[in-house]
Amino acid sequence: MSVHFSVRKTDGEEYEPSSLRDMMCTYDRILRSDNYGYEISKSVEFAKTRDVLNAKQIPLNKMGKGNGEKRAETLTYDDIEAMFRTGQLGLSNPTTLLHTLCFLTQYILAYVV
Known part of the structure; x- marks a missing residue:
């Protein structure tokens, strides 16, 4: 069985590459808390999922996503x-x-x- 889906913000914008990775970590925590027995980030069973995530991050990085500085400006x-x-x-x-x-x-x- 193969499942395909698209992940975008509600306004249609692409997520930052790190946000996609963060989502995967969140799902891992949920699965661990339910004693699922597999981790999306490590288990062989989810290798294709990781490959798709990595493949998605490449064009996002080329689009300039994830490269911006997140430094806060100093308040005066x-x-x-x-x-x-x-x-x-x-x-x-x-x-x-x-x-x-x-x-x-x-x-x-x-x-x-």
């Missing part, structure tokens, strides 16, 4: 002020307060570590 004092001024951070409601606490915790830890 003005950026932080703007987040407070526009209500993205602050004390106005529980959600905003939670966002503010998370942001400030990460901001402080970035300087400690």
Whole structure:
């Protein structure tokens, strides 16, 4: 039996090559938790699946997918002020307060570590 399917984002865009690999790892974890006995990433029974995944990653890499830098830009004092001024951070409601606490915790830890 042969099963063919296409994996794309809901907007029709291709996934990043690393996202496809991450999906395979997620399925492996699910199978392991159910004591399936085989791993997509290692078992001989899934060799063709890995071959297809690797073959799919080649054109995606050639299209420039997966090559972009994912480095975050440094926030300036003005950026932080703007987040407070526009209500993205602050004390106005529980959600905003939670966002503010998370942001400030990460901001402080970035300087400690």
